[in-house]
Amino acid sequence: MGYFERALLEAVLAGGLAGLVGTLVVLRRRAFFTTALTHATFPGGVAAAIVGVPVALGAAVVSVLLVAMMTALGRVRGQGPQIASGIVLTFGFALGVLLQSFFPSLPVDVDSYLVGSILTTTPFDLVLTGAVLLVAVVALVVAGKEIVFDSFDRIGYRAAGYRGWVPELVSLLLIAATVVTIMPAVGSILAIALIVAPAAAARALTRSIGGTLVVAPLLGMLSGIAGLYASSLFAISAGAAISLAAALVFFVALVVAGLRRSVLSRRMPGTATIEAA
Numbered sequence: 001m002g003y004f005e006r007a008l009l010e011a012v013l014a015g016g017l018a019g020l021v022g023t024l025v026v027l028r029r030r031a032f033f034t035t036a037l038t039h040a041t042f043p044g045g046v047a048a049a050i051v052g053v054p055v056a057l058g059a060a061v062v063s064v065l066l067v068a069m070m071t072a073l074g075r076v077r078g079q080g081p082q083i084a085s086g087i088v089l090t091f092g093f094a095l096g097v098l099l100q101s102f103f104p105s106l107p108v109d110v111d112s113y114l115v116g117s118i119l120t121t122t123p124f125d126l127v128l129t130g131a132v133l134l135v136a137v138v139a140l141v142v143a144g145k146e147i148v149f150d151s152f153d154r155i156g157y158r159a160a161g162y163r164g165w166v167p168e169l170v171s172l173l174l175i176a177a178t179v180v181t182i183m184p185a186v187g188s189i190l191a192i193a194l195i196v197a198p199a200a201a202a203r204a205l206t207r208s209i210g211g212t213l214v215v216a217p218l219l220g221m222l223s224g225i226a227g228l229y230a231s232s233l234f235a236i237s238a239g240a241a242i243s244l245a246a247a248l249v250f251f252v253a254l255v256v257a258g259l260r261r262s263v264l265s266r267r268m269p270g271t272a273t274i275e276a277a
Contacts, residue, residue, distance in 0.1 A: 003119055004232070010121040011224030011242065013129040014182040015194065019220025020136050021178040022199030023212050024171050027151040031196050032086075037179050038191040040066050040092020044180075045113040045188065046099040055113065055184055056128060063176040066092060116187035116239030118228065125184060132181045136174055140213065143170050148209050186239040193243035198223055201253030219249050 001009075025034050041059040048058025066088055140147070143166065150157040150167040157167075175195075182191050198219035202212045227242030234241075 003121070006121045006123070006126060007118045007228055007238070008225065009126055010118055010129060010185050011228045012221050013126065013133055014118075014185050015198070015220035015222070015224030015242075016217040017129060017133040017136060017178055017220070018182055018191075018194040019198040019202070019216035019218070020133070020140070020213065021174045022195040022197075022220070023202070023209075023216045024147065024151075025175060025196055026199045026203055026212075027148065027209070028171055030171070030175060031192070034175055034179065034195055035192045036086065036089035036092075037063060037066060037176060038183070038188050038195075039089050041179060041183060042093055042096035042113060042188045043099055045183065046096050046103075050099070050103055054124070056125075056180055059180040059183055059188075060177075062092070063180050067172050067176055113183065114187050114189045115237055116183070116185050116190060116242075118185040118238045118242070121185065129181050129185075132177050135177070139170055139174060143167065144213075147171060186242055190239045190243040193246045194220060194223060197246035197250040201250040204250075204253045204257040219253075220246070223249050 025031055041063050044059035044062030045055045046058075047062070048055045051058075069088055146157070146162060147167040147170060149160075150162070178195060179188075179191055182194065186194055199212065199216040201219050202216035206212045206215050223246035224242055227245035228238055230236070230245065231238035231241035
């Protein structure tokens with residue numbers, strides 16, 4: 001398998017994973033948290049390059065620490081998850097830049113961690129992405145109903161006697177694992193687009209959570225494939241092209257959803273309001 005074929009397979013796997021887990025990000029309104037996590041794992045990649053271990057390992061260790069830090073800061077009285085995420089975002093990214101300045105002669109291109117380098121995908125990257133995708137599918141099959149219930153009615157979920165920490169922990173771990181996994185392909189800065197945009201687009205196009213969970217990974221795969229081919233055709237950064245493709249998918253979905261509501265409103269007055277809700 002050549003380098004482009006490996007990159008194409010990684011684009012499919014990463015797009016599917018990002019779209020699937022991105023549904024949780026959209027449903028649970030964790031977009032800013034995910035943005036903070038994608039940016040703040042940058043020092044993990046730098047530290048991994050310094051000590052000579054896989055980037056994914058360094059990013060994984062840092063992501064666990066950051067999730068714990070954001071959770072703890074979010075529970076401080078007078079603070080909140082948004083403030084905690086903002087602090088961790090700037091702290092993590094600044095720490096990565098500082099580490100990079102101390103080691104300017106690293107044997108790898110640390111800047112590639114910011115925008116990704118999918119064309120250098122290794123067999124290990126493919127196995128890791130496929131494994132995390134499989135874990136995400138299994139986790140959603142097992143705990144998906146509880147996560148959706150908690151996302152839409154947190155008070156009712158706890159009143160029903162369910163353990164409130166379960167869906168939160170599963171969601172955070174899946175988000176962190178997804179960020180760490182796709183970071184080498186699309187970069188720590190651009191990963192958020194591939195995670196959020198396909199899921200948001202699927203949410204606009206579908207009427208059910210089940211439909212969103214099916215459509216979002218497909219749109220993520222489409223974004224990955226289209227971006228990779230566009231980068232090859234126009235000789236541009238693959239990570240940037242994939243992120244732009246994901247954003248384009250989102251905007252097209254908004255237009256399609258708007259046209260659908262317009263058609264329905266003409267045929268059945270009042271339907272567009274229900275559809276938008």
